Amino acid sequence: MQNGTSANGAMEFFNLKSMPHITRVLDRNQKIQPSILHVIGNTPLVKLERIPKSEGVQCDMYAKCEYLNPGGSVKDRIAYRMVLDAEKKGILIPGKSVIIEPTSGNTGIGLALAAAVKGYRCIIVLPEKMSDEKVNTLLALGTEIIRTPTEAPSDSPESNIGVAKRLVKEIPDAVLLDQYNNVCNPLAHYDGTAEEILWSLDDDVDMLVIGAGTCGTISGTAHKVKERCPKCIVVGVDPYGSILAQPDELNVSDVQMYEVEGIGYDFLPRVLDRKVIDRWVKTDDKGALTMARRLIREEGLLCGGSGGAAMCAAVKAAKSLKPGQKCVVLLPDNIRNYMTKFISDQWMEARDLKPVITNDKIWWWNSVVTEKMVSPISTVKHNATPSDALAALQQSNRDVVAVVNDKGSVRGIFSADNARRRLINLSGSLSEDLEKFLVKKYYKVDLINKTTLGAVSRLLDIAPYVVVVETDISSHIQKPLGIITSEDLLKHITTNKPMNGH
Ligand SMILES: Cc1ncc(COP(=O)(O)O)c(C=O)c1O
Numbered sequence: 472m473q474n475g476t477s478a479n480g481a482m483e484f485f486n487l488k489s490m491p492h493i494t495r496v497l498d499r500n501q502k503i504q505p506s507i508l509h510v511i512g513n514t515p516l517v518k519l520e521r522i523p524k525s526e527g528v529q530c531d532m533y534a535k536c537e538y539l540n541p542g543g544s545v546k547d548r549i550a551y552r553m554v555l556d557a558e559k560k561g562i563l564i565p566g567k568s569v570i571i572e573p574t575s576g577n578t579g580i581g582l583a584l585a586a587a588v589k590g591y592r593c594i595i596v597l598p599e600k601m602s603d604e605k606v607n608t609l610l611a612l613g614t615e616i617i618r619t620p621t622e623a624p625s626d627s628p629e630s631n632i633g634v635a636k637r638l639v640k641e642i643p644d645a646v647l648l649d650q651y652n653n654v655c656n657p658l659a660h661y662d663g664t665a666e667e668i669l670w671s672l673d674d675d676v677d678m679l680v681i682g683a684g685t686c687g688t689i690s691g692t693a694h695k696v697k698e699r700c701p702k703c704i705v706v707g708v709d710p711y712g713s714i715l716a717q718p719d720e721l722n723v724s725d726v727q728m729y730e731v732e733g734i735g736y737d738f739l740p741r742v743l744d745r746k747v748i749d750r751w752v753k754t755d756d757k758g759a760l761t762m763a764r765r766l767i768r769e770e771g772l773l774c775g776g777s778g779g780a781a782m783c784a785a786v787k788a789a790k791s792l793k794p795g796q797k798c799v800v801l802l803p804d805n806i807r808n809y810m811t812k813f814i815s816d817q818w819m820e821a822r823d824l825k826p827v828i829t830n831d832k833i834w835w836w837n838s839v840v841t842e843k844m845v846s847p848i849s850t851v852k853h854n855a856t857p858s859d860a861l862a863a864l865q866q867s868n869r870d871v872v873a874v875v876n877d878k879g880s881v882r883g884i885f886s887a888d889n890a891r892r893r894l895i896n897l898s899g900s901l902s903e904d905l906e907k908f909l910v911k912k913y914y915k916v917d918l919i920n921k922t923t924l925g926a927v928s929r930l931l932d933i934a935p936y937v938v939v940v941e942t943d944i945s946s947h948i949q950k951p952l953g954i955i956t957s958e959d960l961l962k963h964i965t966t967n968k969p970m971n972g973h
Contacts, residue, residue, distance in 0.1 A: 506588050511547045511581075512663045514539050516671040516799065521769040522762075522786070530677065530792035532785065534766075535668060535801045538774045542584040543577070543608070544804035545664070545688055546650075550581025552659035553648040554589070562646055565589055569645045571638050572596070573631035575684065575733045576605035577804050578650050583612035594638060594645075596631040598623075599911055601732055604808045621728065625738045650685050651740040657691030664688065665695030668799055676700050678798040680752075680785035682708040682734040682777040683715045686743030688801065693747035707748040708777075708784040710735040710759070715743065716751035730756045730813070730822065731776040733803060752784035757824045759783055760813040767806060767814075775809055778802035817933045820926065821914055827926045835964045836925035840916060844963045845939045845953035850875045853882050857893075857901045857908050860885040871936060873951040874909060880948040881940055883909030888935075917942050918952065924960065931957050 504510055519532040537545035554570075557563035563570070570593045572582055579595035586593035593614045597606070600621035609616055617638075623630040628637065632651070639645045650656050668676060679696055681689040686707075693705040709716035712727035713735025726737040731754070756776075763779025766772045778801075785800040792798055812818050819825035830836040849867040851860045853876050863872045863885075870887040889910045894900070914930045916922040918941045930937045936956045940949040 530796040538805040546577035547581040573635035656687030660691030677796040690744040754780040773806040774802035775804040
């Protein structure tokens with residue numbers, strides 16, 4: 472026998488019948504599911520232990536694990552409900568209709584799941600900010616994807632909502648299910664999510680904390696919970712940079728970019744009913760994403776960033792509850808969507824959401840970036856053509872050039888890699904605006920911030936080059952000094968290595 476296990480030893484090892492058993496009650500009515508769509512909902516409500524204790528929360532806290540839905544998020548519920556409703560009304564015709572939807576990704580994945588099972592063509596219009604993981608899931612499900620600029624206001628033709636509305640007019644048999652205005656969005660939660668929470672806690676819930684995006688989840692769930700348990704305090708969670716919490720106090724200039732995906736908007740969707748929301752808590756990226764990482768590490772709940780935002784708000788709001796009272800926090804989506812984002816230490820460090828790891832054993836780790844070690848980079852003006860940028864690229868010995876505005880401040884990066892990608896896109900051509908060719912994701916370090924080589928090395932773990940700039944404090948002009956690649960860093964540390972350096 473291999474590993475010295477005797478035949479008798481193996482029999483003893485596999486004497487499974489006689490061992491102590493742990494058995495669970497099986498749902499005999501659901502031996503087989505007709506399709507994956509029938510598995511949507513009925514997510515578990517899980518008691519939280521370590522975080523409430525360490526945060527000094529007295530009441531019981533429970534997580535509604537929506538991330539365990541088959542498509543990975545709470546939005547599977549509404550996607551399936553909207554499809555069923557539209558089919559019943561004859562608006563969606565299997566084999567003929569094309570589903571088009573603007574989304575932050577998860578409704579798209581829910582719709583793509585339904586479209587894959589039912590055989591619809593599906594086109595999802597998605598802002599650039601949303602993760603590549605969501606894009607890859609959508610592609611795997613057979614969806615066509617159109618990306619739109621994150622910064623485009625929702626009422627502009629360039630936004631994901633604007634583009635989807637245009638496509639519906641252009642593509643024959645296209646149907647926009649429209650999660651922002653479709654009553655099936657809150658209804659799916661009124662009939663499903665809320666019923667499940669009430670059933671799990673025997674209609675006794677003191678607080679419900681839910682992140683607000685379209686607001687279908689919070690509005691629909693709150694309506695039913697308040698009917699059956701009027702004492703329940705409903706807390707809406709809204710990121711700084713969004714207007715959902717204070718629509719009257721803010722104006723458009725308060726709308727800012729934030730990293731957490733799926734929550735917050737610059738307009739009030741029709742499926743938001745502010746009457747059923749008792750309190751709002753604002754959250755920031757650092758608090759939300761740090762808490763999402765804690766939910767994963769300390770509670771084993773593999774959720775996304777908006778779950779972290781909801782938990783962050785819940786920990787604050789639940790401090791007003793007493794022992795024995797019950798607070799439910801909803802975790803909308805899954806870690807899968809963020810594997811290269813907040814799950815990555817380097818990604819968090821690059822955005823100052825976490826301190827850069829220390830490494831005292833490496834001699835250069837704490838040295839500061841200086842102008843001397845930066846390789847110069849060519850620049851082109853933002854109003855140049857992509858052909859001009861390509862020519863500048865070919866003349867320089869680098870595969871990137873910096874694109875600057877009229878004052879010489881960095882506006883973006885033009886890279887050979889990104890230009891190739893743009894040109895294989897059917898709509899891409901060298902006669903387009905240079906803006907369309909710019910690399911959206913790149914890292915910039917400013918000499919005045921005295922960034923360490925250790926921090927640069929961490930950035931190079933997740934990006935091929937780091938652009939070094941120098942900011943003029945009075946004019947805020949960010950002059951590009953050059954770039955640092957792994958090659959530059961290696962050259963610097965090998966040529967400057969002290970006698971006793973590692
Ligand atoms: C990750 C994530 N969290 C929260 C939400 C908010 O849900 P709702 O649109 O029902 O307000 C969404 C919506 O897309 C989401 O994708």
